[in-house]
Amino acid sequence: MSDPLVICRGIGRNFQRGVAALRDVHCRISAGARIALVGRSGSGKTTLLHIVGGLDRPTAGSIEWPGLGPFDELRPRQIGLVFQSPSLFPALTAAQNVALPLVLAGEHMAAGANTRALLDSFGxxxxxxxxxxxxxxxxxQRIAMARALVMRPKLVLADEPTGQLDSVTAQFFFDTVLEQLEGTDTALVVATHDEAVAARMATRWTMDHGRLVSEWPRHEAA
Ligand SMILES: Nc1ncnc2c1ncn2[C@@H]1O[C@H](COP(=O)(O)OP(=O)(O)OP(=O)(O)O)[C@@H](O)[C@H]1O
Ligand SMILES: [Mg+2]
Structure with missing residues (x-):
């Protein structure tokens, strides 16, 4: 069996003014996992995704990316991120935003065709x-998801990717995301308040006041 992509051991994240956003979080993300990260607003979902994505560091515990290679090469090649807040570069067109990870990686040749195909598949x-x-x-939001997928990363972390979509559009969009990942071993972690999206994922992690309080099914999240 291949190494897990990510292992978190006892992670804590304290912000200033005594905010404990994460408390003793243990988790493991395996290749091909489909994880819904759910929980009340402020429970720590975004904080956990940022740490898993290497954008933020824990103030307690440890994190490793054994299946993703060196820390400096995590993004954008190994991990694709969709942020909760708007994150497109304002001076670039939608297509240029999607192509950006490929261009930064020097893969100019693939950028045009791959970007067009991905945008078309999302309609x-x-x-x-x-x-x-x-x-x-x-x-x-949908353009940002296309940008996260364009490098075919091993792990996609999406923070409320359907937060601004109506329920019909959200379903079509999420179908396309899952189709894009079909037949790959890319793992997907989606923080969501959208029950219809969460229900499509094989595994559910529930957060409560910074703790990962339930992992379902247990064997996937050991
Ligand atoms: N940069 C920061 N500085 C101080 N406190 C922060 C910071 N970022 C997050 N927090 C606090 O950490 C806690 C967890 O926030 P987080 O954004 O992870 O929650 P969330 O589960 O993603 O919420 P939502 O569902 O509203 O997106 C909250 O109490 C929040 O106020
Ligand atoms: Mg959040």
Whole structure:
């Protein structure tokens, strides 16, 4: 069996003013996992995703990425991130935003064709030449997801990716995300308040006041 992609041991994250955003979180993400990260607003989902994605460091405990290689090479090659807040570069078109990870990795040749194919599969082809300021919040979120997938990373971390979508659009969009990952061993972790999205994932992690209080099914999250 291959190494787990990520192992968190006893992670804590204290912010200033005594906010304990994470408390003693143990978790493990295996290749191909489909994990819904759920819990009340403020329970620590975004904080955990940022630590798993290597954007933030824990103030207690440890994290390793045994299946993803060196820390400096985690993003964007190994980990694709979709942020909860708007994150498209305002000066770049939608297509240029999606292509950016490939361009930064020197894969200019693949960038155009891969980007077009991905936008088309999400039904977003018509938005390719628009600037972020011309996009709705929900359109921007879907473009950000396409950007996270374009490198075919081993781990995709998506923070409320359907937060600004109506329920029909959210279902179509999420179908496409799962189709894009079908037949790959890419793991997907989605922080979500959308029960329809959470129900599509094989594993559910529930957070409560910074603790990972339930992992279902247990054997997947050991
Ligand atoms: N940079 C920060 N500085 C101080 N406190 C923070 C910071 N980021 C998050 N927090 C606090 O940490 C706790 C967890 O926040 P987090 O954003 O992880 O919650 P969440 O589960 O993602 O919530 P939501 O569902 O609203 O997105 C909250 O109490 C929040 O106020
Ligand atoms: Mg959040």
């Amino acid at each position: 977003l082809g018509e938005l390719a030449d628009k600037l972020p300021e011309e996009l709705s919040g929900g359109q921007s």
